[in-house]
Amino acid sequence: MLNVLKGTLTRRMFLILMSLSLLPTIVLLIVPSIIQIRSEQTAVTQLETELQTKAEGIFSRLVSSKATHFAQVLQPRLTPGAMLAAQISEHNLNSTTFDTAKWYVHHDHGLCGMKILSVDGMVWTYPESVNEQVEADLNFLSPFQTVGNGSDAYWTFENDDLRTVGKAWTPFLIDGEFGGVVGTEFCLSTLVEEIPKFGLAENATMLLVGENGRFLTTPSWGNNSYLLKGLSSEHSNIAFSDLVPATVQTQLIEEDFLSRLQKREQFVLRAKFDQTFGYIAVAPVANSPLNVILLLPQDDIYNQAEFYGATLKVSIPAIVTQAAISLLGFILVIALGGLFSLRQIAEPIAQLSAGAENVARGDLTQRVPEVGAGELQQLAQSFNAMVNAIQTSQQALEQNQQELAATLKIREDEFRIINQVAVLSNTAGSLSEKLASTLQIVNDHLRITASAIFVVDESQVLIPLVWGEEKPALSAVEVAVSPTRQTQIHLAHQTIQSGHSTIQHENKDTHSIASLPISFQGRIVGVIIFHCSHQHELSESVLTFLKALSNHIAILIENARLQNQERTLLVTEERRRLARDLHDSVTQSLFSLSMIAEGVRANLKSITSPTELAQPVDLLIQQSQQIRTEMRKLIQELRPINATDIRLDDVIKQHAQRLQDIANVDVKTSISTKADLVPPAVTQHFDRILQEAMSNIGRHSHASTATITLGATQDHFLLTIGDNGIGFDSQSLMHSSTSYGLNNMRERTEMMGGSFSVRAIADQGTTIKIIIPKKA
Numbered sequence: 001m002l003n004v005l006k007g008t009l010t011r012r013m014f015l016i017l018m019s020l021s022l023l024p025t026i027v028l029l030i031v032p033s034i035i036q037i038r039s040e041q042t043a044v045t046q047l048e049t050e051l052q053t054k055a056e057g058i059f060s061r062l063v064s065s066k067a068t069h070f071a072q073v074l075q076p077r078l079t080p081g082a083m084l085a086a087q088i089s090e091h092n093l094n095s096t097t098f099d100t101a102k103w104y105v106h107h108d109h110g111l112c113g114m115k116i117l118s119v120d121g122m123v124w125t126y127p128e129s130v131n132e133q134v135e136a137d138l139n140f141l142s143p144f145q146t147v148g149n150g151s152d153a154y155w156t157f158e159n160d161d162l163r164t165v166g167k168a169w170t171p172f173l174i175d176g177e178f179g180g181v182v183g184t185e186f187c188l189s190t191l192v193e194e195i196p197k198f199g200l201a202e203n204a205t206m207l208l209v210g211e212n213g214r215f216l217t218t219p220s221w222g223n224n225s226y227l228l229k230g231l232s233s234e235h236s237n238i239a240f241s242d243l244v245p246a247t248v249q250t251q252l253i254e255e256d257f258l259s260r261l262q263k264r265e266q267f268v269l270r271a272k273f274d275q276t277f278g279y280i281a282v283a284p285v286a287n288s289p290l291n292v293i294l295l296l297p298q299d300d301i302y303n304q305a306e307f308y309g310a311t312l313k314v315s316i317p318a319i320v321t322q323a324a325i326s327l328l329g330f331i332l333v334i335a336l337g338g339l340f341s342l343r344q345i346a347e348p349i350a351q352l353s354a355g356a357e358n359v360a361r362g363d364l365t366q367r368v369p370e371v372g373a374g375e376l377q378q379l380a381q382s383f384n385a386m387v388n389a390i391q392t393s394q395q396a397l398e399q400n401q402q403e404l405a406a407t408l409k410i411r412e413d414e415f416r417i418i419n420q421v422a423v424l425s426n427t428a429g430s431l432s433e434k435l436a437s438t439l440q441i442v443n444d445h446l447r448i449t450a451s452a453i454f455v456v457d458e459s460q461v462l463i464p465l466v467w468g469e470e471k472p473a474l475s476a477v478e479v480a481v482s483p484t485r486q487t488q489i490h491l492a493h494q495t496i497q498s499g500h501s502t503i504q505h506e507n508k509d510t511h512s513i514a515s516l517p518i519s520f521q522g523r524i525v526g527v528i529i530f531h532c533s534h535q536h537e538l539s540e541s542v543l544t545f546l547k548a549l550s551n552h553i554a555i556l557i558e559n560a561r562l563q564n565q566e567r568t569l570l571v572t573e574e575r576r577r578l579a580r581d582l583h584d585s586v587t588q589s590l591f592s593l594s595m596i597a598e599g600v601r602a603n604l605k606s607i608t609s610p611t612e613l614a615q616p617v618d619l620l621i622q623q624s625q626q627i628r629t630e631m632r633k634l635i636q637e638l639r640p641i642n643a644t645d646i647r648l649d650d651v652i653k654q655h656a657q658r659l660q661d662i663a664n665v666d667v668k669t670s671i672s673t674k675a676d677l678v679p680p681a682v683t684q685h686f687d688r689i690l691q692e693a694m695s696n697i698g699r700h701s702h703a704s705t706a707t708i709t710l711g712a713t714q715d716h717f718l719l720t721i722g723d724n725g726i727g728f729d730s731q732s733l734m735h736s737s738t739s740y741g742l743n744n745m746r747e748r749t750e751m752m753g754g755s756f757s758v759r760a761i762a763d764q765g766t767t768i769k770i771i772i773p774k775k776a
Contacts, residue, residue: 001062007078013349024566026327033320053296055279055669059296062199063281064266066206067292071285073194074186076110078168078287080104081153081184082118085172090176093118101182102126103343110194112165118180154181155289156190159214164188164208164217168288188217196222209240211289213258219369228295240293245274263292270298344555348376359387416739417441421552431455431560439552442530446542450484450531454492455557484531492527499524501547515545520554525561528553535641537542569686580654646685648678652708655690659706663698665704665723673712682772685748692741693768701725701766715774716754722767727760745770 005706080101090096095114101114105126116124120319151425154169166188169181185487197219200206205222209215215238241249241257248271265283271280277298284291335558351368358366364387372378421439424434439451445469495502504513518526528550537576656667678686698708703725742758745768748755754772 003480033322046698052270053753055296055298057085060266060268060283063268063283063292063294065199066195066294067266067283067285070192070195070208070290070292071287073110074285074290076579077108077184077186078112078153080108080114081168081170081182085170085182086576088116088172088174088179098126100122110186110191112163114185115183116180119178122180158211158212163190166216166290192217194217196452200294201296203299204294205245206284207240207295209261209291209293211262211291213239213241213261213262215240215243215289215654217725244271248280253766267466272354273297316549345658348380352379354573355383359390363419364390365494365605371537389608408539413445414548417445418549418648419558421549425552425556425559430750431557432562434556437552438556442546442549445532446532448530449533450488452485452488452492452529453518453526453553454489455526456496488529491529496524498523501543503543514543514546514626516543516550518550518554518557520558525554525557629731648683648710651687652690652710654696655687656706656708659694659698665697665703668705668707669706670709670711673710673717677712682717683753685752685772686770687771689719689745689748690721692745696741697723697725700728703765712774717772717774719772720768722765724765727762727764727766729760 009410041100084097084101087100097116101116101124105111113125113127116122156167156169158167164187168184168185168186171181172179174180185650188208192206195206197204197206205218205228207215207218207222207337211375216302226428239253242663244252251269251271253774259271260267261282261284266283268282269280271278278293280296281294281296348371355366355368366387367384368380370384372379391675415720421438427434433451439453442448443451467480491502492503492515495517499517501514501516504515514530514532517524518528528546530546547549652669652671656669659665697703701723703723706723707721709718709720709722711720746756749770749772752772754770757769758766759769760766
């Protein structure tokens with residue numbers, strides 16, 4: 001069989017066959033193995049979740065069963081005290097009462113003793129108590145005298161040697177009045193041994209605690225659990241929380257453990273112990289202040305599940321080994337099959353090769369004999385059919401070329417649009433103008449009926465920056481009367497929340513809307529929305545193009561943001577530098593000049609006729625002092641206020657004080673809203689606007705008074721700045737390219753989605769009003 005590989009053609013075909021078969025074989029083996037591993041991991045996770053869920057229900061029923069069992073064990077020990085109290089109330093104290101009490105103690109090993117205490121000082125105990133215990137018991141009657149007749153049994157607990165003794169005190173009446181109490185003493189350490197471990201795992205344990213959370217006792221089979229720190233006789237009067245690790249103590253506090261004990265609740269907690277998880281199941285014991293607590297390790301649950309056949313571990317090495325063996329088997333089978341097949345087709349392939357060479361030379365009349373068996377004959381038939389199909393495929397090829405040319409034209413147009421958008425990032429203009437140009441380009445190309453771009457500002461507020469070819473609405477009323485814009489705003493908020501592109505069909509026959517997030521480095525910086533008619537439906541290819549376009553728009557928005565930050569930082573730094581330079585150089589020189597002039601003037605007194613020189617020197621002194629005053633004003637204006645960490649009301653007061661200091665203008669401020677409600681980003685914009693406005697008032701208005709008012713409505717912040725200066729032509733100056741200050745204030749207002757207006761009257765002053773929405 002290996003002789004088949006002597007031929008060059010068959011050898012190459014064998015290598016090709018092996019190469020082409022190897023990759024699919026690997027994929028077909030590795031992918032199922034990976035799927036199997038993940039499937040088993042998922043199954044294990046689900047099984048663990050189900051085990052935990054079922055465990056809580058099982059443990060809740062188990063602790064309830066143990067509490068019920070202990071209540072049944074405890075109830076016969078409580079009955080003697082209640083019966084004796086009823087007997088005394090009916091027949092008063094007599095020898096029969098004492099004999100009955102002794103009989104109960106003798107015939108029930110769970111009872112440690114009984115006591116009868118009366119208000120007249122009579123004390124009867126069995127077995128007899130020492131004097132100190134008797135006095136303590138007499139003092140014990142006071143709570144029952146306070147609560148009155150017919151009160152319920154009162155419980156106390158104490159440690160006797162290595163035992164925990166519980167006492168249930170039942171009041172009795174004599175002649176209709178409170179006469180004393182009957183005390184039943186029972187050994188909890190003995191009674192708890194009657195509770196079997198049946199139903200609990202090997203490392204589980206059971207404890208009895210009082211309603212105050214104090215540990216009382218535990219059965220002998222329950223003091224070796226590794227979940228506890230270790231039990232001994234010294235632990236008989238400590239809190240239950242002191243027996244568990246610190247992590248569990250913290251969780252008990254968070255779960256309000258003591259309060260739930262006092263409320264007599266039944267509950268199950270899953271807690272993290274030192275090296276494993278465990279469950280704390282709690283149930284109250286009926287007719288007593290006792291509670292049963294079960295500590296159950298989670299590992300016992302998993303071990304029991306694995307014992308019954310559940311798999312909680314994924315055997316990855318076994319799966320990989322199985323896949324490797326299967327891979328080697330597949331390769332061997334493919335190699336043997338390839339050699340066998342090549343031997344059967346060697347000669348027919350030679351004929352096909354010759355025929356293919358003739359077809360390659362352009363002889364489409366060439367045909368090969370359709371001889372051989374099975375696939376060889378089919379191959380010959382296929383070869384002949386292929387030659388016949390070549391002629392047909394030439395026409396299909398020409399048609400495909402035309403379709404490809406049309407698709408290429410579309411891609412060229414899309415590339416041209418994206419290139420134009422990329423160029424916009426390097427051109428002058430505001431961000432709104434660039435985005436408006438972008439929408440205009442896209443609308444013309446895709447025949448969009450309406451569009452909008454929303455930008456997320458520094459405070460994560462969604463701002464409608466561009467509405468198709470229009471500017472954004474200046475008030476909430478204008479937006480409210482436009483259903484299209486309301487739909488766009490609602491859809492933009494949905495896109496921000498979901499983070500995914502959505503298509504909404506308002507009318508499946510006439511209209512659809514596409515909303516795409518604009519993301520930069522995993523952060524959503526805006527949303528772009530397009531309305532499209534049914535005649536120009538948004539196809540998958542168009543959506544792909546719009547997603548690519550949104551990436552470039554994100555770069556444009558991010559560049560604008562970075563340029564704005566850079567410009568602000570440069571202006572701030574330049575102002576600081578100029579202030580330092582002016583203070584260190586020009587101001588010092590002017591001061592020296594003033595001192596020299598004053599020295600010259602003083603020396604003129606020694607001249608016989610100083611009148612002619614005194615006047616120029618006085619003028620020199622006056623001019624130098626005036627220049628120093630102007631220089632101080634300029635330095636104050638150049639020093640910016642840091643509005644990053646202060647509230648807006650403090651910013652307003654600092655600007656007002658600065659204008660009053662440098663221009664002697666009486667500035668009045670009115671703040672009618674809480675400044676801490678204004679977001680930090682809005683505070684920074686208001687700071688720059690106030691700085692520009694105060695500079696204009698000090699330099700150009702010749703005003704004597706000015707006002708700064710900050711107010712708020714339900715939906716907007718309102719900032720008003722006014723003065724009583726000379727005013728100006730607001731319409732011509734707002735549209736002038738030289739009015740940088742007013743244009744900067746207007747652009748900052750529009751970046752926050754607000755409206756900016758100026759009202760100026762000659763010789764009557766100027767008023768600037770800025771309205772900023774609280775929410776987009």
